[in-house]
Amino acid sequence: MKTFKHLTIIFLSTIIIACGSNNGLKKNDFSVITNAKKGNISVNETLKLSLENKKSHKIDSVSYTLDGKQIDNNFDLSNFKLGKQTVEATVYFNGEKQTITTSVTILNNESPKIFTYNILNEYPHDITSYTQGLEFYKDTLYESTGQHKESKLRKVDYKTGKVFKNINLADEFFGEGLTVLNDKVYQLTWQKGTGFVYDANTFEKLNSFKYANSKEGWGLTHNDKSIYKSDGTEKIWLLNPETLVEEEYIQVFTNKGKIIGINEMEWIDGKIFANRYQKDGVAIINPKNGAVIGVIDFSPLKKLVTQHDG
Known part of the structure; x- marks a missing residue:
């Protein structure tokens, strides 16, 4: 009986871990695409963002942030701080929500x-x-x-x-x-x-x-x-x-x-x-x-x- 209980617990744990792993894999369903070349973009440019929907989910809405600030998918960088900044996309689809991140490095547009x-x-x-x-x-x-x-x-x-x-x-x-x-x-x-x-x-x-x-x-x-x-x-x-x-x-x-x-x-x-x-x-x-x-x-x-x- 004890052996059976142990096997049952191990079996249930395996199911839970497997389910958790599957949920994690869903994050690969989307990726953020930017117009930054090799990750770099000048401060006098417009940052253009789009979403790659790898499994053709029906998307309800997408919101973007740059360094925690809410932005549109076309964002004028002229008043933004330079350096490596995090881009975050929050995707709402099929009653679910997923967040995907990437980064861009904003450079000055003129040499010193x-x-x-x-x-x-x-x-x-x-x-x-x-x-x-x-x-x-x-x-x-x-x-x-x-x-x-x-x-x-x-x-x-x-x-x-x-x-x-x-x-x-x-x-x-x-x-x-x-x-x-x-x-x-x-x-x-x-x-x-x-x-x-x-x-x-x-x-x-x-x-x-x-x-x-x-x-x-x-x-x-x-x-x-x-x-x-x-x-x-x-x-x-x-x-x-x-x-x-x-x-x-x-x-x-x-x-x-x-x-x-x-x-x-x-x-x-x-x-x-x-x-x-x-x-x-x-x-x-x-x-x-x-x-x-x-x-x-x-x-x-x-x-x-x-x-x-x-």
Whole structure:
């Protein structure tokens, strides 16, 4: 009797698993077709979507979303963010509903403009400081430096190099990006998933915060609404200045593809100016969609400074 019961349970389990597998296979009945070439499409194009109905089901309706936003099957991309985005189709048929996803990568439609520069002034800088983040605030230079057991936060007279205030980070932290907003200094650390908030005048530590989906801490800047955080990938995260929660992100792209290694950033005239790790240029980024609209070539500057290790 026990053997019979065991066989019955095994038999019923097999039926349930088989039924579940058949339901899963129905997802192969449809696929989303786009006009993206090899998955890429320019931001000045219209994204065209259609559905391949492999088994000729009678379809009642289809709805589409792009990065979670409801769209039509012909959608103008001109106001959409660049980067890899998820396309989702929800199909209603025969009293059932199925969701199918694919992805497209939205590229900028123009190559970045190349800019040169003029040197207006030169100022001294501590050659032992492995600077990761810096910002001018009320005529004072705030600086975050890196290296384990050497990282610090300091306030400097940029004209003379005199250090007004200096605090060292705990040995476990590698200092990274910095920005100053409303008399508060926000400082990132590299791989510990932790940032700090200080009083800009006294350097009293007011708070700390944890990263969420961003991989690491690299660069910081801000406008009146958000703090922008880079993590070494193509993503720049927008943080709520009050809660420091990562609310959304942009992806940095040209007309060719993504740009990774976004590092120190500055907010200038409504654009993000960002250097890239171990690169000689600064990218000018549209913060609304992530497009690299320009590049400043600073490579000649290397000949004008003291070359050293570290």
